[in-house]
Amino acid sequence: MAYPTDYRYTKDHEWVQVNGDIATVGITDHAQHELGDVVFVELPVPGVQVVAGKTFGTVESVKAVSDIYAPVSGEVTKSNGDLQNAPQRINEDPHAQGWLIKIHLSNPAEVNALMDAAAYEAYIATQSKEASA
Amino acid sequence: MESVSTPPITEPRKTPLNAVHRRLGAKMVNFGGWDMPVEYPATGGLIAEHRAVRSSVGVFDVSHMGDIRIRSGKAPGQALAAVQHITMNDASKLVIGQAQYSAMLYPEGTFVDDVIVHRLGEDDFLLVINAGTREKDVDWVQQNTKNFDCVVENLSDDYTQLAIQGPRAQELLQKLTDADLAPIKNYSFTHGIVCGLKNILIARTGYTGEDGFEIYVPSDVATSEMVWSRVLEAGKEFGIIPCGLGARNTLRLESKMALYGHEISESINVWEAGLERYCKMDKGDFIGRAALERAKAAPQTRALVGLEMCERGIARDGYCCCNEAGAQIGIVTSGSPSPTLGKNIALAYVPPAMTALGTPVYVQIRAQKCKAQVVATPFYKRPKKVTPQAASS
Numbered sequence A: 001m002a003y004p005t006d007y008r009y010t011k012d013h014e015w016v017q018v019n020g021d022i023a024t025v026g027i028t029d030h031a032q033h034e035l036g037d038v039v040f041v042e043l044p045v046p047g048v049q050v051v052a053g054k055t056f057g058t059v060e061s062v063k064a065v066s067d068i069y070a071p072v073s074g075e076v077t078k079s080n081g082d083l084q085n086a087p088q089r090i091n092e093d094p095h096a097q098g099w100l101i102k103i104h105l106s107n108p109a110e111v112n113a114l115m116d117a118a119a120y121e122a123y124i125a126t127q128s129k130e131a132s133a
Numbered sequence B: 001m002e003s004v005s006t007p008p009i010t011e012p013r014k015t016p017l018n019a020v021h022r023r024l025g026a027k028m029v030n031f032g033g034w035d036m037p038v039e040y041p042a043t044g045g046l047i048a049e050h051r052a053v054r055s056s057v058g059v060f061d062v063s064h065m066g067d068i069r070i071r072s073g074k075a076p077g078q079a080l081a082a083v084q085h086i087t088m089n090d091a092s093k094l095v096i097g098q099a100q101y102s103a104m105l106y107p108e109g110t111f112v113d114d115v116i117v118h119r120l121g122e123d124d125f126l127l128v129i130n131a132g133t134r135e136k137d138v139d140w141v142q143q144n145t146k147n148f149d150c151v152v153e154n155l156s157d158d159y160t161q162l163a164i165q166g167p168r169a170q171e172l173l174q175k176l177t178d179a180d181l182a183p184i185k186n187y188s189f190t191h192g193i194v195c196g197l198k199n200i201l202i203a204r205t206g207y208t209g210e211d212g213f214e215i216y217v218p219s220d221v222a223t224s225e226m227v228w229s230r231v232l233e234a235g236k237e238f239g240i241i242p243c244g245l246g247a248r249n250t251l252r253l254e255s256k257m258a259l260y261g262h263e264i265s266e267s268i269n270v271w272e273a274g275l276e277r278y279c280k281m282d283k284g285d286f287i288g289r290a291a292l293e294r295a296k297a298a299p300q301t302r303a304l305v306g307l308e309m310c311e312r313g314i315a316r317d318g319y320c321c322c323n324e325a326g327a328q329i330g331i332v333t334s335g336s337p338s339p340t341l342g343k344n345i346a347l348a349y350v351p352p353a354m355t356a357l358g359t360p361v362y363v364q365i366r367a368q369k370c371k372a373q374v375v376a377t378p379f380y381k382r383p384k385k386v387t388p389q390a391a392s393s
Helices: A029-035 A108-113 A117-131 B018-023 B046-055 B078-086 B131-144 B169-174 B221-238 B245-254 B289-297
Strands: A014-019 A022-027 A038-042 A055-061 A065-069 A074-079 A101-105 B027-031 B034-039 B058-061 B066-072 B099-105 B111-121 B124-129 B150-154 B159-165 B189-194 B197-203 B212-218 B241-243 B303-309 B320-322 B328-338 B343-350 B360-365 B368-375
Touching: A014 A108, A022 A029, A101 A108, B018 B034, B018 B221, B034 B046, B034 B245, B046 B058, B046 B241, B046 B245, B058 B221, B058 B245, B066 B078, B066 B131, B078 B124, B078 B131, B078 B150, B099 B131, B111 B131, B111 B197, B124 B131, B131 B150, B159 B169, B159 B221, B169 B212, B169 B221, B212 B221, B245 B328, B245 B343, B303 B328, B303 B360, B320 B343, B328 B360, B343 B360, B343 B368
Parallel strands: B058 B241
Antiparallel strands: A014 A022, A022 A101, A038 A055, A055 A065, A074 A101, B027 B034, B058 B159, B066 B124, B066 B150, B099 B111, B111 B124, B159 B212, B189 B197, B197 B212, B303 B343, B303 B368, B320 B328, B320 B360, B328 B343, B360 B368
8 A cells, every 4th residue: 555645654653644734643554454453443532632742542453452642732623433333444444534533733843753655664664674584 | 553563582482384374474473482373464364264263164373382191101000190190170081082171280279281181092191281381381290290100201392283173174174084073072082194194183172162173293394384285275165264373362262261371370270260160179189189179168259250341442351350439359361352242352350249140340441441241151152063854754
């Protein structure tokens, strides 16, 4: 799966897409593949403040619980309610329909510190090399 | 999100089929010091593997498990006496060709390991033990059978062990063996030619709650790979897929089968674990018997129950259990989503007063206490075989 070039990416495998002062956040294709079939998602309700680098929720497969880290800071404006009954969207369409939350950015400059698509793809390539060693 | 895999600290051990699992693109995990497949994403992954076993057939590499053979020395009867001394079930009830679920206990009545005891002969027993406890168990058996005239052999590295599990398992395996599988009862075994290999142990045992067989073939890589691919080939018509430890765990949990280090351990006794039906106090003395007698007379402080989550949330291994007042009263030993039931289930130790069906138990899941209730176990029981009616005249 291609990594959208207008998204930015974190070392913890979250993506963020910015539209004005609203950011949409999800986990990457690499992350959903590592996790396996998603069966449960715990997300914050609108109004909650998230802080870049701190956890804001969890995504769970049968075997694993994964904390999700906010790539940017701000206030949650929306949470993807579809994921309660259709958590598999995260596996099927991690970069679009599998989005997790929308944030009203408190510090838009934070996005600049994140990796672009090329850097992220290089990053996961090195991770795979280490894992199979 | 945090990384799901962690790098190994010491070099993990590998089964003879390790290269095969990696070629199949399996997700590998360190389990008890073994580099094992947890699931095979290319053929569907954990949930698909679980469903394949329940509906048709799947195959597991369980070569990481261990094997200890105990045979009488010069005097007959010594192997049986040794096995009776170190295990809690009654091995004298086994005919040749029969196996039983049992356990080796510490003098305190707690678990060294659970084990399947196979009676290979009058004076010949095979104990199949857990992967993580191989060395501990071998040492324990050697130390505690010194006073018997018997020979103890660690055969763990001699076998590749495959578990073929599911309602179509017999049909599949019958294609590969000259042994007549239909008459083999549950927990019985035979020897026969499998994939052209002579004298292969074929046991109607397993850890999934489905019908199935475990076969023990020579552990050289070429033979192991040959048998594995023959099984997958023969299983194609049944939709077989390779299955990993992830599905192995969800299957055994639904069937309420204990996992060492979780439901049973060196700090849990037989009564607490609810395994009294495998503990034959009347068979004669055995290691742990005296402590179990004393424990029977004393008030029990905890008991193993099944839980079903009522509120959103997945109870997992090691999560705390609380009562309605919020006080911690127990712990989850194993917990997971159940692919067959579509619910989140768990096994947990709770006070005896809270074991009645329907009792609410609150599981601490991160910041929240989520409600669960005590339910009957096993959570899943395989459908009884329907015998075909005789044709009516």
